[in-house]
Amino acid sequence: MGPIGLYAAVVLIWGSTWIAIKYQLSVTPELAVAYRFVLAALLLMAFCAIRKLPMRCSRRDHGFMALMGLCLFSLNYVFLYIAEAELTSGLIAVVFSAVVIMNMVNGFIFFKRRPEMRTVIGAVIGLGGICVIFAPDLAQFDLAAGGSFALVLSLLASYIASLGNMVSARNQARGIPVMQANAYGMMYGSVFLVVYILATGQPIVFDSSPSFLIALVYLAVFGSILGFGFYLTLLGRIGADRAAYSSVMFPVVALAISTFAEGFVWHANIILGVGLTLVGNVVILTRRRKAAKTQDMQVSGNDRAMDLPMAPAKAMLGARPCNGDAS
Template sequence: MTAFLYALTVLIWGTTWIAIKHQLGLVAFEASIAYRFALAGAVLVCALGLAGRLKPIPWRHQPFVLLQALCLFSCNFACFYLATRSVPSGIVSVVFSAATIFNVANAYLFHRRRPAPRVLAGAVIGLLGIACLFRDTLLGTALNQDTALGLGLALLGTWFFSAGNLVSARNQRHGLPVATVNAYGMLYGAALVAAVALLRGVPFGFDPSPPYVGALLYLAIPGSVIGFTAYLTVVHRIGPEKAAYMTVLFPVVALTISVFAEGYRVTPLAALGFALVLAGNVVVFAPVRALRAQRKGRPEAACKA
């Protein structure tokens, strides 16, 4: 069952990027984000309520739930939606897989935690991969402003996601139920995006076409409700370290789809960059015992790690 949930999370979160692409068009991206998380939050609240698992959150913790919503269910997705306008969705997903690099920076910035040498090594490898991945695209368009902006937004969205992880960890340390925080956080995120959009005069239209409605339902139910539930279940069963390997596999799925669905062409340098990003994530997350066992030529010990 754990293996099924593991594979399900990789498949769902590896394909949500192409669904985001289908939401860009007639409807403002702010409206699409608000619709997605309003629907996902409502579904999750109803499901938890029916199961008797919806817990009250004390007022003193509400600002941190709101901060988690700001980082995980609003600002980061606004950046991703905008980035997908300028660069292929598969590339955006590769940048997202480099969230571990931002985790290193945020952990030092906010908690002054110095990373282990292998974490630094993985971060450097990942940064080199991103540079290789976007070199051909940027130079091929003579540093096109839209492409550069798309890259910057994808990186900014990934930073927000990483900061949201720290806020989520804080909430868990204070005993707040993960599912309940996610449910309220999704509703808060939808309200935040909607409020900013209304202040800016953004029209809240709706596209009834099958591609848009299908993408909305996919992003809200599988992408948000089922995806987060499956991911958190795997984390509970096998631990966060092993579950983190899923982020390495997301871009493999997304970039493969991008090749066929968006006509993205993988150049040799881009392929090298893609491999470096994945290698950086593996170096960051590989269990220390397994790495030592491999260096000593004891594969059986690595398997047990």
């Protein structure tokens, strides 16, 4: 699967998880996220064992995979789930889409990579489209009504997720396949959540309703295992700044699903906003032929932190063992 296929898969999968998350809120946010990633980690570890994928990594690499788990599979989701109790999903979508800008900034800080001007322009257009789509939510937002804390949590969750993107880029540069890194990351993220839940004395409850169970399996298999597998592979192929633009496209898919599932009505601002996000999508995902050819020649010679020459299948299924001493 090429970059366009990976990008489309990520957008479609994660755009559909918004409605599934609604059926998880019958338990606390911490428990909902813990159930999701415990199940995903168990399934992913079992898959790696059945496929006999190399799982030995150095202590240092385990530390970075634990950090990735904390950032991508733990804290960011808990903060978003908590914020969703105070903010509309539209406003959260606007806030989280800022991860595009955060990835550009963090990419420069950690990897000294300057974003291409077309990526910046496309991101600005796309973010403008998201703001147009959710203009009513932005207009109704009131800091005095208790939404300020939730807004801070949403921004913090977005930045933590961006840091997780940077850690994943580092892990791929080290030669750690996406599948194994995600398996360990989800395991560590689940451990962090379980320890926190036990330490705070939260009651352990489980919703056995069919809607909760179906949503749980969907979020674990599609939203977590496949979604993150595709996204982090894409990140290694085209860079964190361009891959993060998929977060701008999630709400568009969510709105399309809501149209059929919930009778959502499209108004003029939504049509205009979707049009802008699609324009930004085209700007970001297309490159000048000369630049693309030059980059491909450079990448074929050596691995780089943000542009790894991995075939998606190899990156996800673990064609290479972890680097370093397995201590």
